[in-house]
Amino acid sequence: MDLEYTTLLPEIILSLSGILLMMSAPMVDRERQHSLGYPALLGIGTAFAATVVQWGLSGEGFYGMVFQDSFSQLCKLLFLFSAAAITLSAMSYLEREKLLHGEFFALLSFATVGMCLMASSADLILTFLGLEILSVSTYILVAFREKDPKSTESALKYFILGAFSTAFLLYGIAFIYGATGTTRYTQVADFLSSASFYPLALALGLALIAVGFGFKAAVTPFHVWTPDVYEGAPLPIAMHLAVSSKAAALVALLRIFYQMLPDLSQQWEGMLSISAVLTMAVGNIAALTQTNIKRMLAYSSIAHAGYLLVGFCANNASGVQAMLFYLFAYALMNVGAFTVIQVMARDNERFLSISDFRGTARRHPYLSAALASFLVSLAGIPATAGFMGKLFMFAAAIESQHYTLVVIALLASAVGLYYYLRVIVLMYMWEPSDILEPAPVPLSAKIVIAIMIIGTFYLGIYPKPILDLASEAAIF
Amino acid sequence: MEHVVFYFFAGVSVIAALTVVFQSTAIYGVLSLIVCFGAMAVLFFQLGAHFLAAIQVIVYAGAIMVLFLFVTMLLDPESERFPSNRLVKTTILALPVAAFLALLLLQALAESWPTLDVGQEQTGRIETIAAYLFRDYLLPFEITSILVLAAIVGAVVLVKRSD
Numbered sequence: 049m050d051l052e053y054t055t056l057l058p059e060i061i062l063s064l065s066g067i068l069l070m071m072s073a074p075m076v077d078r079e080r081q082h083s084l085g086y087p088a089l090l091g092i093g094t095a096f097a098a099t100v101v102q103w104g105l106s107g108e109g110f111y112g113m114v115f116q117d118s119f120s121q122l123c124k125l126l127f128l129f130s131a132a133a134i135t136l137s138a139m140s141y142l143e144r145e146k147l148l149h150g151e152f153f154a155l156l157s158f159a160t161v162g163m164c165l166m167a168s169s170a171d172l173i174l175t176f177l178g179l180e181i182l183s184v185s186t187y188i189l190v191a192f193r194e195k196d197p198k199s200t201e202s203a204l205k206y207f208i209l210g211a212f213s214t215a216f217l218l219y220g221i222a223f224i225y226g227a228t229g230t231t232r233y234t235q236v237a238d239f240l241s242s243a244s245f246y247p248l249a250l251a252l253g254l255a256l257i258a259v260g261f262g263f264k265a266a267v268t269p270f271h272v273w274t275p276d277v278y279e280g281a282p283l284p285i286a287m288h289l290a291v292s293s294k295a296a297a298l299v300a301l302l303r304i305f306y307q308m309l310p311d312l313s314q315q316w317e318g319m320l321s322i323s324a325v326l327t328m329a330v331g332n333i334a335a336l337t338q339t340n341i342k343r344m345l346a347y348s349s350i351a352h353a354g355y356l357l358v359g360f361c362a363n364n365a366s367g368v369q370a371m372l373f374y375l376f377a378y379a380l381m382n383v384g385a386f387t388v389i390q391v392m393a394r395d396n397e398r399f400l401s402i403s404d405f406r407g408t409a410r411r412h413p414y415l416s417a418a419l420a421s422f423l424v425s426l427a428g429i430p431a432t433a434g435f436m437g438k439l440f441m442f443a444a445a446i447e448s449q450h451y452t453l454v455v456i457a458l459l460a461s462a463v464g465l466y467y468y469l470r471v472i473v474l475m476y477m478w479e480p481s482d483i484l485e486p487a488p489v490p491l492s493a494k495i496v497i498a499i500m501i502i503g504t505f506y507l508g509i510y511p512k513p514i515l516d517l518a519s520e521a522a523i524f
Numbered sequence: 525m526e527h528v529v530f531y532f533f534a535g536v537s538v539i540a541a542l543t544v545v546f547q548s549t550a551i552y553g554v555l556s557l558i559v560c561f562g563a564m565a566v567l568f569f570q571l572g573a574h575f576l577a578a579i580q581v582i583v584y585a586g587a588i589m590v591l592f593l594f595v596t597m598l599l600d601p602e603s604e605r606f607p608s609n610r611l612v613k614t615t616i617l618a619l620p621v622a623a624f625l626a627l628l629l630l631q632a633l634a635e636s637w638p639t640l641d642v643g644q645e646q647t648g649r650i651e652t653i654a655a656y657l658f659r660d661y662l663l664p665f666e667i668t669s670i671l672v673l674a675a676i677v678g679a680v681v682l683v684k685r686s687d
Contacts, residue, residue, distance in 0.1 A: 051662070063670055110663040151681045158674040165667065173664050181671045188678030194685040249632040464635040470538055 053482035055109025055116040057102065058124055059164050060453070065091025066157035073150035081150040085139035088153035089132060092160070093231070096128040110231065114168045121165035122372060122521035123299050130292045130379045132162040136389045138284035140490035144395055147192055147282070156288070159185035162294035167303070172221045172231040175300050179264065182296060183210050186289065190281040197394070202280025209273045217260025223253030231310040240311040254312055257304060258319060263419040264297035267357065268326040271350045275338075283397065286342060287386040290349040291379045298356055298375075302368065305360075306524035313363055321361045321453055327354030328460035335407035335467045341389055341402050344467060345382075348426060352378055353462055355440045358457050359441040368516070369438035376514050377425070377433035377507055385422035385498030387493055388415050394487050405471055405481030415489065416475045418497050425504045427468040429459050433507035440515070452460050530570060537563035549595050554589065560584040575653055 053060070069088055076084060097122055097498030106117045114120075135153060142152060159416040167177040186208065191203030223233050227249040228239045240246070263270040276287045305316050331351030338344040356378075359371040392408065392415060393399050425432035438461065442454045507514060540560035547553040561584045569577040657665050 055662075066670075067673070111660055113661075113663040149684065151677050154677055155674060155681075158670060161670060171664075173661070175665065177664050177667050179669070181674055184678060187672045188681055191682060191685075223632070226637055247632065247635045247637070248628070249635065252628060252632055269551075292667055327594060358555075365631070494660060524574075 049507070051111065052109035052116075054102070055107060055114055056168070057098045058128070059168075060192075061098055062095045062128075062157050062161050062164070064312065065094070066154045066161065070151060070154040070159060076150055078148050081148045082139050082142040084150035085135050085279050086155050088114050088135050088157060091157060092128050092132045092135065094155075096125065099124045099128065099320065101466075107398050108170065113171050113174055114165075115170045116168065117523055118517075118521040119368075119523050120168035121518055123295075124164045126295060126372075126375055126379060126504065127160055127163045127167070127186050130288075130383060131156060132297075133383045133499070134284050134288050134292070134381075136492045137229070137287070137383070137390060137496050138282075140492050141282065141390055144490075145193065145282070145397075147194065149192070151520075152189065152192060155185040155189055157493055159189070159288070160292070162297060163292055166300040168295050169300070169303070172224065172233075172304070174310075174334075175304070176221060177219065179260075179300065180214065182293060183214065183264070186285070188278060189285045191284050192285065193280070193397075196280070197477050198280040200280075200281070202257045202277045205273055206277045213260050213263035213270065216256050216263075220253045220256025220258075220260060223249045225376065227253060228500075233304065236308045237310060238383070240309070243351060246312065249515055250312070251315060254309060254316060255319070258316070260300070261301040261304075262299045262323065265294050265301070265356075266309075266350050267353050268325055268330045268350065269323075271327065271353075272329065274350055275334075275343040275346040279340060279342050283342075283386055283390040283393065285481070286345075287383055289440050290345065290386070291382050294353060295375045295379070298353070298360070298371070298427065302371070302450065302524075305335060306363075306368070310524075317361050317363055320357050321450065323457050324357035324361060324453060327351070327357060328457055329354075332377060332460045332463040332467075335464070337518055339402055339403070340465070341400055341471070344402065344426070344471075345385065348464070348467070349382070351460065352426075354460065355441060355457060358445050358450070358453055361450055361453060362441075362444040364444060364448050365519075365522045365524070366444040368449055368524055369518040370437070370444045371516055371520040372521055373507075373511065374437035374441055374517075377437040377504070378502050380503040381422045381425040384497055385419060385426065387496045387500070388419040388422065389413060391487055391489050392419075402471060402474065403481070405474045406478040407475070409476045410480055411484065411486050415497075418501055420472045421501060421504060423468040423471055425508065427465045431505065431508045433511070436508055436511045473474075526570065530567070533563040533566040536560075537567070537668070554592050554596055557592070558585050558589045561589070575650065 049140045063227065065088065069091070070083055072087070073081065073084060102116070103121055104118070104362075106115075108115060135156060138152065138156070142148075148301060149240060159182050162178045162183075162185065165178030166175055166182070187203055188208045190206055191200050193199035221231065224236060227247045228236045229234055230239065240250075259270060263273075280288060281289065305313070309316065328351055331347050331349075331354055335344050335347035335351065338347060356371055359367045359374065361367075389400070392405070421432070426436035428434045428438045438457075444455060445454050445457075537560045540556045540563065544553045544560065545554035547556060561580060568574075568580055590685045622670065670682040
């Protein structure tokens, strides 16, 4: 074991880029702060390139503190891809809303560093620190819409509940350490495989850790904050919460449960399958009654956390593979949908009520078509990435005989169809309520939407490339 | 003698912690938290973690609690009292949960826990701490700086918003 700097090359590049962005923010004109997105994109792109170059390398770094393996690398690719897309859509958003703080991009870079660390961590202490970096940066980003008191309110809610859930996580880590004498994943696993009995403290630790990550992933019964925080947060940050932050929490939990506590799989499988059923039910049913599209997508993101837990409970290699594939598909369609909504909402996020989407197909034929395809993919209709993701996930669950879980998941998706299709019906079959000029579509938003559309249909028709990468990454 | 000292300070820390929760005047709550941290420092000292004991007094009982006191005085918590009928409702809900957790905790604590094998002459020495800080836990130690940096940037952004 040695100090291998290169195992954390992407994180180091991204940290440096974040620090440079932070220092250059005061030197850039107030009116041009949003253009700091370009150097931010450069930093994220370099980190992405570093991960691609290192693909296939494996080992441990920093005296066994981090793993370098295909799982962590694929997760990093996912986080960096989403971070780039969020940065790109945030640039035009910050300009339009006159939120003149270039620190936005520095904080987003730091949050991404935290997520990458969570994916490659080999020790509970480092996982905790990664989660904290992600959380602290996100608390601030949620409060970015300075003119809207709702933004501050949601940031405060997220902060207080988040601090509370962090305490649970830390308490759980303390119990694991107390029961086994170590916080290193592999050492805990070794201790358990040779132990004659499992102390109760271990079960307490397991449950508390699940609470801590369950909160971040917005899993029922720890989901209550989600709609309020999404509603107040700036749209690019709602995107970040729904896509990256959720993925990071699930990936870290996956690593902990699969790698550190495989001997307790019976316990956590039971716990998580109950949570999966509740999450799918609450998410889909509550989404039916929403009148604000941000809140609807918040409940939809809760429902999707439930589908992801179905793959988690499968507890086999194809489950991991399906989860990773689904996370990619989910990132594509969710980032796309949020970007379209961001353009249509106009300045000050004025038009976010679902009824505002009446007849938008007349005003914005292309945008409406894009939003419709993202919603169709979220609903899981064939020929889209969302369908393929669900298919692989449920196949993996059937492989390990979780029949009831799959039946409930299918019923939940059927309920979900209704609220996604309702928006499409409003867009295409209703008359517009008022006459508005078409909203201006900035170039950066066009690029993001185009990439996400191509990705959604490409993965829906030919999922092999990402599926192969995911199968290489399913190392547990 | 060792046992007497342990039980005395353990008792003090528990009573002080309970006072923090049940004290209705915020300033007294903060002061009892200082007492609690001081008693904990003695327990650390008894375990042979001298460095940790010193840090506990300097950082927690000293620096952080002074900040707490200042903030409490600035915010004037006397003006905002908790409505008492809500207090009763939350207590009724909290009691069964707390009882369940206490039972679990007692059960867990009754089991045998693995002990760390560290010689008395080794612990608490600056050398041992340095080996942990700059070798085994080098990365968490360094990464904490990113965490603190994010928090500082965040504080600046939140303050700058108001103008």
